Amino acid sequence: MRSAEFDREVVLRAAMNAFMEKGYNKTSMQDLKLATGLHPGSIYCAFENKKGLLLASLEQYNLDRSEELKSIFNGQSDALSGLRAYLDSIVSECISGDPAQSCLSQKAINEIAQTDEQAQAVLSQQCVMWQGFMKEVFSQASQQGVITGPRSPQQRAQSLIVGIYGLRTFSQAQKDPDVISGIANQLLIDVCR
Amino acid sequence: MRSAEFDREVVLRAAMNAFMEKGYNKTSMQDLKLATGLHPGSIYCAFENKKGLLLASLEQYNLDRSEELKSIFNGQSDALSGLRAYLDSIVSECISGDPAQSCLSQKAINEIAQTDEQAQAVLSQQCVMWQGFMKEVFSQASQQGVITGPRSPQQRAQSLIVGIYGLRTFSQAQKDPDVISGIANQLLIDVCR
DNA sequence: CTTTATTTTGAATGTTTATTCAAGATAGCT
DNA sequence: AGCTATCTTGAATAAACATTCAAAATAAAG
Numbered sequence: 001m002r003s004a005e006f007d008r009e010v011v012l013r014a015a016m017n018a019f020m021e022k023g024y025n026k027t028s029m030q031d032l033k034l035a036t037g038l039h040p041g042s043i044y045c046a047f048e049n050k051k052g053l054l055l056a057s058l059e060q061y062n063l064d065r066s067e068e069l070k071s072i073f074n075g076q077s078d079a080l081s082g083l084r085a086y087l088d089s090i091v092s093e094c095i096s097g098d099p100a101q102s103c104l105s106q107k108a109i110n111e112i113a114q115t116d117e118q119a120q121a122v123l124s125q126q127c128v129m130w131q132g133f134m135k136e137v138f139s140q141a142s143q144q145g146v147i148t149g150p151r152s153p154q155q156r157a158q159s160l161i162v163g164i165y166g167l168r169t170f171s172q173a174q175k176d177p178d179v180i181s182g183i184a185n186q187l188l189i190d191v192c193r
Numbered sequence: 194m195r196s197a198e199f200d201r202e203v204v205l206r207a208a209m210n211a212f213m214e215k216g217y218n219k220t221s222m223q224d225l226k227l228a229t230g231l232h233p234g235s236i237y238c239a240f241e242n243k244k245g246l247l248l249a250s251l252e253q254y255n256l257d258r259s260e261e262l263k264s265i266f267n268g269q270s271d272a273l274s275g276l277r278a279y280l281d282s283i284v285s286e287c288i289s290g291d292p293a294q295s296c297l298s299q300k301a302i303n304e305i306a307q308t309d310e311q312a313q314a315v316l317s318q319q320c321v322m323w324q325g326f327m328k329e330v331f332s333q334a335s336q337q338g339v340i341t342g343p344r345s346p347q348q349r350a351q352s353l354i355v356g357i358y359g360l361r362t363f364s365q366a367q368k369d370p371d372v373i374s375g376i377a378n379q380l381l382i383d384v385c386r
Numbered sequence: 387c388t389t390t391a392t393t394t395t396g397a398a399t400g401t402t403t404a405t406t407c408a409a410g411a412t413a414g415c416t
Numbered sequence: 417a418g419c420t421a422t423c424t425t426g427a428a429t430a431a432a433c434a435t436t437c438a439a440a441a442t443a444a445a446g
Binding site: 194195196197198231232233234235238239 | 390391392393394395396
């Protein structure tokens with residue numbers, strides 16, 4: 001008996017960064033070897049193959065982002081302030097232009113969901129979880145009386161997520177910080193109306 | 194002297210479809226040879242290399258889509274009806290799940306804009322052109338009195354484009370037609386408010 | 387019809403790719 | 417300390433890759 005030497009989380013975060021930098025298909029095993037410090041054999045022993053490493057990275061990414069999400073909303077007085085802080089953090093990620101601050105899930109949806117059923121299933125489920133969290137936020141906001149109007153929390157959550165996906169794509173074609181920030185502000189207004 | 198045998202537009206549309214099916218990096222020269230019917234040498238003679246073929250395809254894609262855009266809006270009585278028809282067409286593309294009906298520009302923004310400056314420049318300019326067209330649509334809608342409210346045509350155009358990018362991404366993770374259609378309807382309402 | 391410039395052809399090139407595997411190392415159990 | 421199951425190592429492998437090129441074909445000009 002012998003336990004693995006590497007720290008799984010550390011390895012997966014390194015792989016995440018590599019995938020975000022170059023995209024899944026352009027990231028070679030050589031890149032992953034350098035990024036993780038693991039030899040090919042170890043990667044195959046632990047994750048089966050390159051796609052297995054992606055799926056594991058995607059799950060770690062989702063865990064990390066969920067934690068971050070919770071901490072952003074917990075650090076705010078009410079749900080509306082939470083939404084503001086959340087969108088601010090996304091805007092600054094967009095503006096940074098740093099690949100490490102992009103969204104691995106979104107990149108994977110665009111690059112491989114169409115051609116890989118397994119990835120599609122994982123990404124779809126993660127999207128539903130994200131929706132569930134945001135729906136809860138909008139429920140709370142309504143209860144707290146900080147937002148009013150007839151739209152359901154579910155509808156609001158969907159519109160917000162669509163807006164965030166769109167913002168991330170848009171900001172790669174149009175890098176003006178004021179424009180990105182302006183669109184995000186309007187998104188918040190529309191979604192809370 | 195000798196003129197090329199192949200029809201450039203036909204070849205570029207075939208390449209477009211190949212790139213949309215598998216994404217840029219997963220599309221091999223072998224795939225492109227089969228899709229276009231051109232031998233490697235001819236592709237290199239006409240487009241320099243694989244990336245050159247992508248850039249040319251991107252330009253053809255933009256031309257084709259611009260024509261389509263104009264014809265959708267020309268076929269409607271006023272700018273608001275045009276917007277409705279336009280969003281309907283995008284919704285049905287999203288619902289179809291057909292890779293050939295996805296958006297090559299958006300796929301390219303997500304897959305290669307980050308790592309290729311030349312592609313980034315082309316895609317950025319195309320995004321600006323799209324914005325310019327939509328801005329004009331919203332100007333007309335205001336003049337026609339079919340939409341009111343304080344937002345500028347520019348802001349409306351930006352929000353619409355962000356919404357469309359988002360819708361296309363979202364619909365790959367969440368395939369329920371009613372959900373997609375509902376989000377699109379809400380997007381139109383928000384953007385025209 | 388001949389010439390000439392250009393395109394087409396498709397096999398060959400050298401690289402890069404994901405993956406495998408046998409040998410060596412080592413942690414945990416007795 | 418010794419055993420054993422498991423992990424690590426990294427060179428080897430075979431397939432796939434983008435790209436090149438010289439020979440063959442052919443359209444247009446004279």
